[in-house]
Amino acid sequence: MIITKYSMSALVLLAVSATAGSSQNVQDVLPSKEDVGTVFQSDHFSPYAGRSFPTQVLWGDTHLHTMVSVDAGTMTRMTQEQAFRFARGEEVTTTHGLRAKLDRPLDFLVVADHSEMYGLMPQLLSGDPSILSTDIGRRWYDALTSGDETVVFNTAMEIVASLSGDVAPIDSPKAIKSAWHDYTELAERFNDPGRFTALIGYEWTSEGGDNIHRNVIFRDNASYANQVVPFSQFDSKNPEDLWRHLADFEKRTGGDVLAIPHNGNLSNGRLFSDKNFDGTPLTAELAALRAEFEPVIETTQIKGDSEAHPFLSPDDEFADFDTWDASNLNGTEAKTQDMLEFEYSREAFKIGLRLEKELGVNPFKVGQIGSTDAHTGMAAVGEDNFFGKHSGVEPEPNRWQHLVIEAPDPEFSIYGWQQASGGYAGVWATENTREAIFDAFERREVYATTGSRMMVRLFGGWDFSEADALSRLPADIGYAKGVPMGGDLKSAPDGKAPTFLFAALKDPYSGNLDRIQIIKGWLNEDGTTSEKVYDVAWSGDRAKGADGKVPSVGNTVDVANATWTNTIGAPELIGVWTDPEFDPALKAVYYARVIEIPTPRWTAYEAYRFQVEMSDEVPMTTTERAYTSPIWYTPG
Numbered sequence: 200m201i202i203t204k205y206s207m208s209a210l211v212l213l214a215v216s217a218t219a220g221s222s223q224n225v226q227d228v229l230p231s232k233e234d235v236g237t238v239f240q241s242d243h244f245s246p247y248a249g250r251s252f253p254t255q256v257l258w259g260d261t262h263l264h265t266m267v268s269v270d271a272g273t274m275t276r277m278t279q280e281q282a283f284r285f286a287r288g289e290e291v292t293t294t295h296g297l298r299a300k301l302d303r304p305l306d307f308l309v310v311a312d313h314s315e316m317y318g319l320m321p322q323l324l325s326g327d328p329s330i331l332s333t334d335i336g337r338r339w340y341d342a343l344t345s346g347d348e349t350v351v352f353n354t355a356m357e358i359v360a361s362l363s364g365d366v367a368p369i370d371s372p373k374a375i376k377s378a379w380h381d382y383t384e385l386a387e388r389f390n391d392p393g394r395f396t397a398l399i400g401y402e403w404t405s406e407g408g409d410n411i412h413r414n415v416i417f418r419d420n421a422s423y424a425n426q427v428v429p430f431s432q433f434d435s436k437n438p439e440d441l442w443r444h445l446a447d448f449e450k451r452t453g454g455d456v457l458a459i460p461h462n463g464n465l466s467n468g469r470l471f472s473d474k475n476f477d478g479t480p481l482t483a484e485l486a487a488l489r490a491e492f493e494p495v496i497e498t499t500q501i502k503g504d505s506e507a508h509p510f511l512s513p514d515d516e517f518a519d520f521d522t523w524d525a526s527n528l529n530g531t532e533a534k535t536q537d538m539l540e541f542e543y544s545r546e547a548f549k550i551g552l553r554l555e556k557e558l559g560v561n562p563f564k565v566g567q568i569g570s571t572d573a574h575t576g577m578a579a580v581g582e583d584n585f586f587g588k589h590s591g592v593e594p595e596p597n598r599w600q601h602l603v604i605e606a607p608d609p610e611f612s613i614y615g616w617q618q619a620s621g622g623y624a625g626v627w628a629t630e631n632t633r634e635a636i637f638d639a640f641e642r643r644e645v646y647a648t649t650g651s652r653m654m655v656r657l658f659g660g661w662d663f664s665e666a667d668a669l670s671r672l673p674a675d676i677g678y679a680k681g682v683p684m685g686g687d688l689k690s691a692p693d694g695k696a697p698t699f700l701f702a703a704l705k706d707p708y709s710g711n712l713d714r715i716q717i718i719k720g721w722l723n724e725d726g727t728t729s730e731k732v733y734d735v736a737w738s739g740d741r742a743k744g745a746d747g748k749v750p751s752v753g754n755t756v757d758v759a760n761a762t763w764t765n766t767i768g769a770p771e772l773i774g775v776w777t778d779p780e781f782d783p784a785l786k787a788v789y790y791a792r793v794i795e796i797p798t799p800r801w802t803a804y805e806a807y808r809f810q811v812e813m814s815d816e817v818p819m820t821t822t823e824r825a826y827t828s829p830i831w832y833t834p835g
Contacts (some may be wrong), residue, residue, distance in 0.1 A: 204632045206571065209482020211828065215463050221788075223225055228636040229781075236389070239617035245666055246672060246675070247501065250675075251629070252629070252674060252678045252683075253628050253629050253635075253639065253644060253683075254629070254674065255627070255628060256625050256627060256628075256654055257306035257307055257396075257457075257568060257625075257626045257628050257631055257636060257642065257651075257676075258305050258306050258307075258623050258624070258625060258626075258628065258652055259286075259305050259306055259308055259309070259396070259568045259578075259623065259624050259626065259636070260286065260305060260307075260308055260309065260570050260571050260573075260578035260623060260624065261309040261311065261398070261400070261416060261436045261459055261497070261556055261568065261624055262288075262309065262311050262402070262413055262414050262459075262461070262497060262500065262570035262571055262572045262573075263282055263308060263309065263310055263311060263570075263571055263573055263575040263576070263577075263578050264310075264311065264312055264313065264402070264572070264573065264574040264575075264576070265277050265278055265279045265281070265282050265310060265312055266278060266320050266321055266576070267279055267310075267312040267317065267318050267320065267321060267378065267382065268312040268313040268320075268402075268574065269313055269315060269316050269319050269320055269357045269358060269362060270313065270358075270362065271312075271320075271574035271575075271589060271590075272319070272320025272321065272324075272431070273320065273355035273356075273358055273359060274294070274355070274574070274589050274590045274591050275294045275574060275575055275576055275589065275590040276294045276590075277291070277293065277294060277575060277576025277577065277590070278321075278576065279310050279312070279364075279382055279385055279576075280385055281576055282308065282310050282576040282577070282578075283310065283385070283386075283389040283397055284620045285299065285300070285301065285576070285577050285578070285579075286301070286304065286305045286308040286395075286578050286669060287304050287305065287308075287389070287395045288300070288301055288303070288304030288305075291576075291577070293575070293577070293590065293593055293833035294575070294590040294593065295547060295588065295590065295593050295595075297593060297594065297766075299474045299518075299577060299579060299584075299586060301578075301579060301581075301584070302581055302583075302584060302708060303652070303708075304395070305395075305578060305623075306395065306396065306626075306631050307396035307397070307398060307631065307636055308395075308396075308397060308398070308578060309399075309400040309403055309414065309416055310382070310386070310397075310400070311400045311402045311414045311415075311416075312382070312401055312402065313362070313401070313402050313404060313431075314368055314401045314402060314403050314404075314429030314430060314432075315362050315367065315431045315432060315433060315459060316362075316368070316371075316375070316431075317375045317378050317379055317401065317402065317428070317429050317431070318371055318374060318375060318377070318378020318379070318381070318382075319369060319374070319378075320798070321345070321378070322374055323336060323339060323340055324340075324343065324344075326340060327374070328373055329373065329374050330369060330374060331575070332373065333371075335368050335369060335371050336369050339354055339357075339358060342354035343355070344824065352468070356741060359506075362404070362432075363406070363407060364472050365433070366433065367431075367433045368432075371733055372428070375428050375429070375778055376428050376796075379424075379425070379428050379429060380421075380425055382399075383399055383421035383424050383425055384421060385397075386398070386399045386421065387420060387421050389689045390420075390633065392630075392632045392633075393459060393630065393631055393632070395631070395705040396631055396633055396636055398416055398417070398422045398633055398636065399416070399417040399420075399421065399638070400414055400415055400416040400417060401414070401415055401429040402414050402415070402447075403415055403429070403430055403431060403432065403438075403458070404431075404432050404439050405432055405436045405437075406432065406436040407527075407529070407531065407692065408465075408467075408526075408527040408528040408529030408530065408531045408532065409465075409466050409467050409469045409527050409528065409532075410461055410462070410463070410465035410466045410470070410502075410527065410528040411438060411458060411460065411461075411466050411469050411470050411495070412460070412461045413438060413441060413458040413460050413461070413495075414455075414458065414459045414461070414570075414616075415429070415441075415445070415458050415633060415638070416456065416457055416458075416459065416637065417454065417455070417456050418454065418455035418456065418457075418633060418634060418637035418638075419454045419455065419633070420633075423452050423453075423454035424454075426448070426451070426452050426454075427444075427448055427626070430445075434514050437476045438458075438476060438489075439475065439476050439485055439488070441458065442458070442485075442488045442489060442491075442492050442493075443488070445457075445458065445492050446488065446491075446492070450735065452736050455637065455641075456492070457493065457494060457495070457637070457640060457641065457813065458492050458493050459490055459493065459495050459496065459497055459568070459570075459640075460493060460496050460497065461500070461572070462497050462498065462499065462500050462502055462503060462504075462505040462572075462706075463496075463505045463541070463542040463543060463544070463547070463797070464503050464504070464505040464508075464522075464523050464524060464542050464543065465502060465503070465523060465526075465527055465528040465542075466504065466527070466528075466542055467526070467527040467532055467534060467538050467542075467619065468535075468537065468538030468539070468540070468541040468542060469541065470542060470547075471541045471542065471543075471546065471547040471550060472541050472561060473541075473550060473553075475556060478493055481554065481558065481562070482558075483558040483559055483560055485562075486554060486558050486560045486561075486562040487560045487562075489562040490560055490561065490562050490564060493562075493565060494564075494565060494566060494641050494642075494643055495548070495565055495566045495567070495568055495640050495643060495645060495828075496544060496566070496567060496568070497568055497569065497570050497572075497647075498544045498567040498568065498569060498622075498647045498826055499521070499569040499619070499621045499622040499647050499648075499649050499826070500569060500570055500571055500572045500619070500620065500621055500622055500668035501571055501572050501580070501587075501588050501618050501619055501620070502523060502528075502572060502588070502618075502619070503522060503523030503524075503619055504520045504521040504522065504619060504621070504649065505542060505543050506520070506541050506542075506543065506544050506545060506647075506792070506826050507520075507545045508522065508524065508542070508543050509522070510536055510539055511539055511540065511543060511545070511546055512545065512732075514732070515580065515732050517716075517732075517749070517792070517794060517822070520649075520819070520822070521619035521621070521649070523613070523617070524539070525610070525611050526606065526608075526611040528604075528817075529604065529606065530604065530605075530607060530608060530611030530612060530613075530743065531606070531607060533608075533611070541720075544565075544567055545718065545720065545730065547563040547565070548563060548720050548788045548829055549720040549721075549722070549728035549729075549730065549788070550563060550728070551563030551564055551565075551788075552720065552721070552722040552728065552786045552787075552788060553722055553728060555786065556722060556726075556786065561831075564831065565643065565828075566640070566643030566644070566645045566646075566684070566685050566828030566829075567645070567646060567647040567790070567826045567827065567828050567829075568622075568624035568625075568626075568640075568645050568646070568647045569621055569622020569624055569647035569648050569649060569650075569826075570622060570623070570624055570648075571621070571622070571623075572588070573586065573587070573588060573589075574588060574589040574590070575587065575588075575589060575590050575593070576701060578623075579620050580620045580622065580623065580650045581620065581621050581650060581708075582583045582650065582798065582799060582800055582801045582803075582804060582823075583761075583799075583801070583804045585618075585620040585801040585804075586616060587603075587615070588603050588618055589603070591603075591811070592615050592618070594805065594808075595809070596809040596811050597811070598615045599614070599615045599616040599805060599806075599811070599813050599817060599823065600614055600615060600616065600803070600813075600814075601614065601615040601804055602614060602615075603615055603617070603618060614819075616802050616813065616816075616817045616818075617799075619649070620649075620650055620800070620801045620821075621648070621649035621650045622648055622649045622650055623647075623648050623650060623652065624645060624646075624647065625645060625646045625647070625648055625652070625654075625655065625825070626639045626640070626644070627639055627644045627645065627683065627684075642685050643684065643685025643686075643828040643829075644683050644684055644685045644686075645684075645823055645828055646684060646826060646827040646828060647825065647826045648823065648824070648825045648826075649821075649823050649824050649825075650823060651706045651709040651710075651795060651823035651824075651825070652706040652708070652709070653703055653704060653705055653706045653709070653712070653793060653795070653823075653825055654702075654704040655674060655701075655702070655703045655704075655791065655793055655825050655827055656674065656677065656683075656684075656700070656701065656702040656703070657683065657684040657699065657700075657701050657790070657791045657827045657830065658673075658676075658677030658678070658680075658681040658682065658684075658699065658700040658701075659681050659682055659686065659688050659697055659698070659699050659700075659789065659830035659832075660677075660680045660681025660688070660697070660698055660700070661681075661691070661696075661697065661698060662680055662681075662689070662695075662698065662701075663676075663680060663681065663698035663700045663744070663775045664698075664775060665701055665774075665775055667680070667775055668700065668702075668773045668775050673702055675774065676700065677700050680700075681698075681700065682830060683829040683830075684790070684791075684827040684829070684830060685828040685829070685830070686830050686831075687830070687831050687832075687833065688830060688831070688832045688833070689715050689832070689833045689834075689835060690833075690834065690835030691783040691832070691834070691835075696777050696778045696779075696781035696783075697777070697778050697781060697787075697789070697830075697832055698775060698776070698777045698778075699717060699735075699775065699776050699778075699789065699791075699830070700774075700775050701715055701717070701735065701736070701772075701773065701774060701776070701791050702772070702773040702777075703715055703771060703772050703773075703793045703825070704770070704771045705768075705769075705771060705795070706823075707768045709795060709798060709823055710763065710768060710795040710797070710798040710823065711738065711765045711767065711768025711769055711770055711795065711796050712738060712768050712769050712770070712771065712772050712793060712794070712795060712796070713738060713752040713768055713794045713796050713822070714734055714735065714736065714737035714738070714749060714752070714772070714792050714793075714794050715734075715735055715736040715737070715774070715791055715792070715794075716732055716733060716734055716735060716785065716791065716792045716793075716794070717732075717733045717735050717776060717789055717791050717792075718730065718731075718732050718733075718734075718789070718790055718791075719731050719733065719778065719788070719789050719790060719791070720785075720787065720788045720789075721782075721785050721786065721787040721788070722785055722786040724784075724785070725783065728832055731780070732792075733776065734748065734749040735774060735776040736772040736773070736774040736776075737749045737752075737772070738752060738767070738768045738769035739752070739767065739769070740742065741766075752767055752768055752796050753767045753796070754796075754797045754820065755796070755797070756797050756798060756799055756803070756819070756820045757766055758799065758803050758806075758819045758820070759807070760807060761799045761803045761804045761807035761808075762799065763796075763797070763798050763799060765796070766794070767796055768796040772793075783834060784834055785834070785835055786831075786832065786834065787831070788830070788831050788833040789828075789829060789830050789831075789832070790826060790827050790828065790830070790833070791825075791827040792824060792825070792826055792827075793824060793825040794822055794824050794826065795822055795823040796822070797820045797821070797822055798820065798821060798822075798823065799819065799820060799821075800818055800819055800820055800821040802817050802818065802819055803819040803820065806819070
């Protein structure tokens with residue numbers, strides 16, 4: 200294990216080459232020609248010539264809503280064009296008149312507005328004749344433009360509730376097609392290959408309050424996407440029908456499309472179920488269809504974190520993070536402990552190993568990303584720049600106690616302070632284009648963060664050595680000797696265990712790094728599953744305790760002034776780790792989790808800016824983190 204601190208010059212080298220390094224003179228830490236002869240004996244003078252693997256992380260959001268979404272449109276007035284402008288770094292004025300801008304532009308964005316009655320709200324509020332010609336359209340328009348706040352609010356709630364029905368209250372295929380084509384044309388206009396990518400997509404939702412929704416993303420341009428209109432729950436509430444629809448689209452058009460399931464923590468045990476939608480046992484056919492179209496899952500977002508749960512992982516001190524576990528999405532059904540197993544990514548990875556043995560296919564062989572699910576038109580989730588779930592909770596003195604989700608049972612209602620300021624998708628891509636980003640999703644070379652933009656690498660192989668972690672170009676070695684996150688290891692060579700090369704570089708705007716962990720899950724011979732969390736690199740001179748755990752890194756947060764010092768932690772960590780308990784006969788899955796030192800939570804910034812005192816239950820610090828896509832091991 201190699202743990203070092205580095206100078207600014209080394210950090211520059213790391214940022215350029217996606218590596219980690221040392222505070223010594225660069226020449227002093229470079230491996231000798233004999234150590235990495237294949238690099239120095241190349242026929243290229245430049246070590247970068249001829250490289251074809253991904254060398255840059257692109258940051259984006261695959262889950263953003265604007266006023267085109269019926270639910271968001273009852274509150275926000277942010278348009279799809281404003282969403283694209285904001286994501287690429289421009290300043291906008293929010294629904295309630297605040298000036299807003301990202302600290303750094305994003306590299307890509309999917310405006311994933313809801314497919315149900317797509318585009319209704321802008322058409323309704325503008326008095327579109329095709330909408331007002333319907334009785335309910337006219338009634339809604341008159342109510343929303345009445346100026347009576349109570350009438351407006353009640354009508355907005357009625358419109359949102361109508362999305363859970365079996366039939367669209369306003370069934371206007373022409374209006375939906377028009378709104379969809381307006382959007383795809385806009386995405387074409389904002390798509391700027393090499394600088395900013397506007398991926399075309401939408402959100403499909405399902406029945407009731409169980410959050411098994413998906414975001415559908417197209418690889419290709421508008422000429423492909425315009426051959427369909429968004430598939431909605433009024434077409435079917437069954438995700439299996441969505442997959443069939445996507446398969447038909449690809450067959451008819453020759454295009455590529457995928458779906459990304461939302462965070463599972465509010466699905467009440469349904470997102471990663473080992474059953475079909477109708478409750479019958481999962482079939483190999485449907486498992487394969489899911490695996491084909493869902494290569495990635497959304498692990499973290501504003502509605503909480505879905506990586507792990509303390510009940511499922513009691514020995515993991517970092518498992519209880521932004522936990523929303525009281526009920527389903529709309530608070531209509533209480534959560535029970537037996538549901539939790541089928542809601543969290545870590546459990547899904549292990550269940551997938553079991554299903555692969557039973558069915559011959561792993562439906563949960565998925566990468567991990569973060570995204571926002573913001574209904575504000577703004578992908579703004581920095582702790583110091585958080586604009587909330589919807590425009591009803593934009594920054595103001597008392598939003599910490601405002602209702603975000605009102606449930607029939609007040610016990611299940613969600614208040615402002617419970618919102619998680621996250622997350623983003625980190626994508627290892629060869630270039631900033633639709634095709635390169637989509638392809639990275641398909642091969643699962645992606646990772647999730649809770650909002651921080653730390654750089655993370657993970658490679659798995661059989662022959663990584665400590666010397667490999669000294670290279671200033673670990674990706675060269677990583678791809679040459681192993682597979683990246685999202686990849687597979689098969690048939691362990693005799694006497695060998697998997698080795699992993701990992702590296703992380705801090706977000707320059709965020710906290711130093713506390714530690715890197717590798718989480719292993721495996722399938723036992725009797726069909727049960729197990730897991731273990733390994734601390735594999737950490738900052739400072741801490742030593743593992745008798746329990747095998749690394750002590751806390753400490754806390755420098757000054758809550759009263761919403762600031763911290765990076766006097767603890769490390770700017771980067773790199774190392775090589777070998778599984779000490781490897782059994783070549785057992786299926787296994789590995790992923791990395793990177794933890795930052797404590798920093799102020801968005802609530803601390805809010806309390807400081809508005810000089811308000813929040814109740815004791817409100818957390819004021821956070822530990823931002825990243826979750827890589829896994830690497831799977833399959834016996835020969």
